Amino acid sequence: MSGTPQEIFRRYVHAGTVSRNADALAECFTEDGVLEAPLVPAGAAFPGRLVGRAAIRTAMTAYYERLPETDDRAPNLDKTACVLHATADPDVFIAEIDTVFDGDGGGEDTTVSLVQIFRIRDGKIVRLRDYFSPDLVS
Template sequence: MTDSPLLDVLARYQRAMLRLDADALAELYAPDGVHEFPFRFPGFPARLEGREEIRAGYKAAWSGTPARPTGIEETGVHLSTDPEVLVAEQTVRGEIAGGRGEFAIPGLLVLRVRDGLIVHARDYMDGLAVTGGLREQ
């Protein structure tokens, strides 16, 4: 795949996720950026609006989870005919603290990036894997 500013944003996004770094993740967003979760699951709102709400939402979610990601497998990364849009098919893998098992959360991430910042993200995660299926991997 050719070099693309979108791929750079995706790589930085994935690094922030692996480090559970809500500040680094939030800084990838435009001040009025939006992050949506079309597949609802307990503990997450359907939408986070603005960089600071994204920061606060991820800080809260990540501070309260025993899940620690160890890697992100990309099964496909697709640049759209729209030069601002990238679609990533990926599985986040990791461990549950205290030796309670491993997890794999498949998902689809759609990013709209303008001027190097995410203006809109749609994050299609497997909610069952997030809420209850983590211990079954």
């Protein structure tokens, strides 16, 4: 499967953030793909490092099952902004994201900024480093 960085990123976001489909998320990765969240402390609900498509599938299934079906913290995709940056390496791109969560009961929206570094091969993610505030997954 091939794809532009935009297509790969769109598939990844839809599989994870939008649909919470661990099978689809795992399929975004190569068989030996790595998903890392370097800022997440050991023992957190969200896994800090997963190696291999099977491990990604298993751990993310368990993580998604812990989340409430209706999540008050679900991002508002219409307000969320994302910029993809090309690098000198054609197999690496960076996603700069400002995720917006609607304010509770009419309160102010909350914006959470994060950065994701993607290394790709043949349209799949070989390594993804996801830098976000660990508070989001605690």
